[in-house]
Amino acid sequence: MPKLTKIVVDKAEPRDRQYTLWCSDLKGFGVFVLSSGTRTYFVDYRNANNVRRRMKLGRHGTVTAEQARTLAIQALADVAKGNDPLEDRNSARKAISVKELCELYMAELEAGRILGKGGRPKKASTKITDLGRITRHIIPLLGSKRATHVTKADVTAMMKDIMAGKTRATKKTKKLRGKSVVRGGLGAASRTVGLLGGIFTYARDELGIIENNPAHGVRKPKDVVRKRRLNEDEYRALGRILAKAAEDERYTRTVDIIRLIAMSGCRRGEIIEVRKAEIDTVGSAFRFEDTKEGQSVRPMGLPIAEYFDERDMNGDSLYVFPGERNTEGPFGSFPRHWEKIFADTELADLTAHVLRHSFASIANDLGFTEFTIAALLGHASGSITSRYVHTLDAALVMAADTVSGYIQALLDGAVLSHTHYALDRNSRKAALVRFLEPGQCGFEQDESMLQAL
Known part of the structure; x- marks a missing residue:
């Protein structure tokens, strides 16, 4: 010893x-x-x-x-x-208030010792969201109660207060002209109860001050399902709005980012913060090191691969879209530019999530399966997240080509008919004939196969 x-x-x-x-x-x-x-x-x-x-x-x-x-x-x-x-x-721990419990939890959260999906420390963006829900909802409504005295009824009452907008507020932030808008509502109430459940799990498993979690079993409201998607006329309208915005040099970078989000289905932050090392145009893939789902290899449609091939990737910054003043960080003016580009337009309600949802909807319209769409979007159930994956399935790349190309054509004003785009038999037969032509693939073709087609 x-x-x-x-x-x-x-x-x-x-x-x-x-x-x-x-x-x-x-x-x-x-x-x-x-x-x-x-x-x-x-x-x-x-x-x-x-x-x-x-x-x-x-x-x-x-x-x-x-x-x-x-x-x-x-x-x-x-x-x-x-x-x-x-x-x-x-005895001292059992006497602590919910506010004091939250402070202990927040310290662990900031130190990276609170784990999220997949057993990984929560991402910085998730930490900010959690801290906001704690300080704007949980502490104001439950902070004064002793942690050991909180009941399921107390949690339900908190949830209903958030749903009713009792914690609604607008506060200034440290950023110049910045403000934080807390609206409450169904989604905020449901997610805050989930977070509170995590805090009480920490109190039970790490601190040992409670035996039962009062947030477990609380019947949460169903979150509002986001059904907004762009139709083809709106895609063409988006193309016109972006083309007009690109006439102003200040917005060219933001326009490029918006088009990439629309054609890739990636999350806003994934494109804004993409690093040069994560772009693989040879393998037609995004190789994200850190996303909401962890590491993620995502197929890249041909229009996107060609964009990155043509873009100047030189320079000292690690980012494809570096900051305007601080090139060591990613581009930071996107939210402000987005607001100005779409203000007073027919797409004033557009969000980056709507672009992602619309990408999935177009993929569905074109006949792709749910599993394929999940892989295109990088969802945990369908994404290829292993660091050992080097070559994407050709079918996924072809799917990305199809969806990206279709959306690019709509943005450029084309009128298409997706009903026959993916499933028209003559088009499929013509493509197969081209594939079987001598020199188009790596094996000798039987002439009878071509004649049969």
Whole structure:
């Protein structure tokens, strides 16, 4: 048993099962190592009733070995006085308010120790959204209540208050002329209850101050399903609006981004923040390192691949669309430009999500399956997220070509008929004949196959 130091704990390799390292220098002080690699300091002691107690002192990395040793010494000193430090801690924790619980949760969130989808730390954008819901909804409505006294009825009442707009507000932000608009409503209420459930799970599993989660089982309202999609006339209108905006040099970059979102189905942030290293025009793929679903390899339609081939990718910035002043970061004027481009137009209600939804709808119109569309959009159920994938299925690339090309034609003002675009038998037969012509593929064709066609 060595003395527990940072070096000793760092070198403690995880095993199939949890195991314990004891300190040779301080009796009762130890660290247990989980199979996941997490290392947690603790102190063992017997209270005045001779009951063995184990009190956690903190995770390695959050606290140092020396800080944990000091906490252990303090705990053992309390025991010598006849106190029970673990019982005292639990009593203090059980007395905390929802506001104090939220503050503990937010500190863990900021430190990257709250995990989201796939067991990954929550993304920066998700953190901002969560912090907003905590400070604008949860704390104002439940913050003064003791965490252990919150009931399912309290959570339901909070949800109904958010639905009714009780927390609606408009506040200034630190940005110049910036403001934050809190509207409430069904979607905000449903998602805030979900977040509160996560906070109480943290209180139960990490802090041990509650046994049952009061947010579990609360009947949440169905979120409003976003059904807005562009029809073909609106795509042509979008093309005209963007062409007019592009006449102003200030908006050319924003216009390019909007067209790419429309033709790719990517999320707004994925295009705005795309890095040069994530563009693979040879493999006709986006190779995103970090998206809402983690790593994601997405097929790139030919119009998009040609756009990137023609774009100057030189320069020191890592981003395809660097900031105007700070080239080390991504383009930051997109929201303001979007608002100006679409103000007082027939598409004033357009959002980037509508472009993404419309891409999926066009793909569906053209006869592609739900699985194919999920892969085009990078959904978790259909995306190819493995870092080991190097070559996309040719069928996916062809699907991306078809949908991107169709949307590009609409933006350029073309009038098309998607009813026959994908399924017209003569067109399919002509394409197959071209494929089977000598020199078009890597094998010798049987002349009888061509004659049969």
